Amino acid sequence: MAIPDIARRLSELKKERRALILAHNYQRPEVQDAADFVGDSVELSRRAMDEREARIILFSAVDFMAETVAILNPGKKVLIPSLGARCPMARMLPAETVRLWKSRYPGIPVVLYVNTLAEAKAESDVSCTSANAVEVVEALDSDSVLFGPDRNLACYVQAKTGKTVLPIPENGFCPTHVLFLREDILLARESNPDCVVMAHPECTQDVLRTADFVGSTSQMCRYAKECPAKSFIVATEVGILHRLARENPGKSFMPAYAGAVCPNMKRNTLDLMYQVLRDESNVVTVPSATAAKARRSLERMFEATR
Ligand code: 13P
Ligand code: SF4
Numbered sequence: 001m002a003i004p005d006i007a008r009r010l011s012e013l014k015k016e017r018r019a020l021i022l023a024h025n026y027q028r029p030e031v032q033d034a035a036d037f038v039g040d041s042v043e044l045s046r047r048a049m050d051e052r053e054a055r056i057i058l059f060s061a062v063d064f065m066a067e068t069v070a071i072l073n074p075g076k077k078v079l080i081p082s083l084g085a086r087c088p089m090a091r092m093l094p095a096e097t098v099r100l101w102k103s104r105y106p107g108i109p110v111v112l113y114v115n116t117l118a119e120a121k122a123e124s125d126v127s128c129t130s131a132n133a134v135e136v137v138e139a140l141d142s143d144s145v146l147f148g149p150d151r152n153l154a155c156y157v158q159a160k161t162g163k164t165v166l167p168i169p170e171n172g173f174c175p176t177h178v179l180f181l182r183e184d185i186l187l188a189r190e191s192n193p194d195c196v197v198m199a200h201p202e203c204t205q206d207v208l209r210t211a212d213f214v215g216s217t218s219q220m221c222r223y224a225k226e227c228p229a230k231s232f233i234v235a236t237e238v239g240i241l242h243r244l245a246r247e248n249p250g251k252s253f254m255p256a257y258a259g260a261v262c263p264n265m266k267r268n269t270l271d272l273m274y275q276v277l278r279d280e281s282n283v284v285t286v287p288s289a290t291a292a293k294a295r296r297s298l299e300r301m302f303e304a305t306r
Contacts, residue, residue, distance in 0.1 A: 003030050006270045010034055013277050020054035021273070022047060022069070024061035025217035026239035026265040031060050034270060038243060040218035041065050041114050042129040045298070048073050058277050059284070060268045062087040067118045070284040071291045072298060078284040079276050082267035087115055089202075092172040093149035095119040101146050101168045108166070110146045111137055112297070113153060115174075118286045120149075122293035126300040130201050131216035134160045139304040148172055156201040156208060176262045177202035180235045185210045185256050188233050196227055197256070199235035207235055207256075224248055237262045 001009075007030065014021060022044050023035035032038045037047045041061075048057055048069045056077045059066045062085045070078040093112070098120050102110060112124035113133065121127055128136040130153060137145055137157050144164040147154040149172030158165035180203050189195060189210075198220045199211035208214055213223045217240050224232055224244055234241060235256035244253045276282045286294070 007034050010274045019056040019058050021058045026237040027060050029242040040216040042131050062264050064090040066284045071295050080282050081272035081276050085264045085267040089174045090115045093120050095123050098123040108144050109140050109142050118290050118294045121297050122290045124297045127297045132305045133157050136304050137161050153201045155205050174202040179260050180207045180256050182206040195231040196229040197233045203235050
């Protein structure tokens with residue numbers, strides 16, 4: 001079936017089933033276009049919590065984000081189009097590794113990036129996202145924190161807050177964001193000296209030093225709208241270019257590296273969205289004891305960033 005036909009059928013089914021479709025900024029263009037709301041990880045969680053009418057949330061992103069939404073919305077059915085949409089960075093920090101680090105550093109607060117599975121979150125004091133990591137760490141009454149799983153985000157937070165931010169594990173990373181190289185950005189800048197560089201804090205410190213703006217995916221979208229520049233180099237997953245171009249006619253956006261694709265994010269297709277909503281399959285569940293502890297960590301994040 002052609003994409004416009006599936007999109008039309010999905011939109012009819014959505015009304016019939018009282019579903020809300022949420023999609024991350026890295027989703028395929030046609031998936032973003034079919035969504036009721038497109039955003040970064042914290043915005044998607046907030047949008048899901050604000051929802052009063054929907055019975056189902058069809059959540060087009062990767063597993064840890066879907067788990068987060070399921071934890072925060074126990075009364076709603078959360079469906080993920082592809083069960084294969086799994087973030088490899090989230091798997092670099094299993095719950096037992098968090099417990100091990102806590103036993104090595106008793107009394108030091110544990111801040112975990114939302115890019116972790118629920119079992120690991122349940123071991124943390126507070127969660128954070130790329131949009132609020134600096135604010136969350138600043139709000140803690142401690143000069144040192146254990147922070148995982150992204151070593152690059154940990155370094156960025158340390159530089160911004162001046163606190164000691166110990167990465168757990170020592171070398172967690174996003175396989176997509178480490179593809180960006182400082183040299184590629186400097187070369188692109190040479191041929192376009194007026195352009196503005198935006199980068200995600202999952203990039204290496206070398207790349208972040210070349211950036212004019214560092215932020216979450218939606219913070220980049222807002223910055224691109226407000227900034228008077230006409231041309232931008234973007235150091236994050238290439239799916240965001242669709243939204244940037246749609247919201248900013250007359251401005252141009254160039255990927256810092258065109259091969260920066262998160263294959264997991266791309267597993268969600270319109271076809272799968274239709275099938276999963278039709279069958280109400282791929283329901284995201286988290287065991288209740290784990291969910292209760294992970295929810296506390298997420299609530300502390302919201303309290304720290306009100
Ligand atoms: P954002 O919260 O900035 O959208 O980032 C999520 C993510 O997975 C980045 O790789
Ligand atoms: Fe995980 Fe990186 Fe993909 Fe984000 S871009 S979902 S951190 S693998």
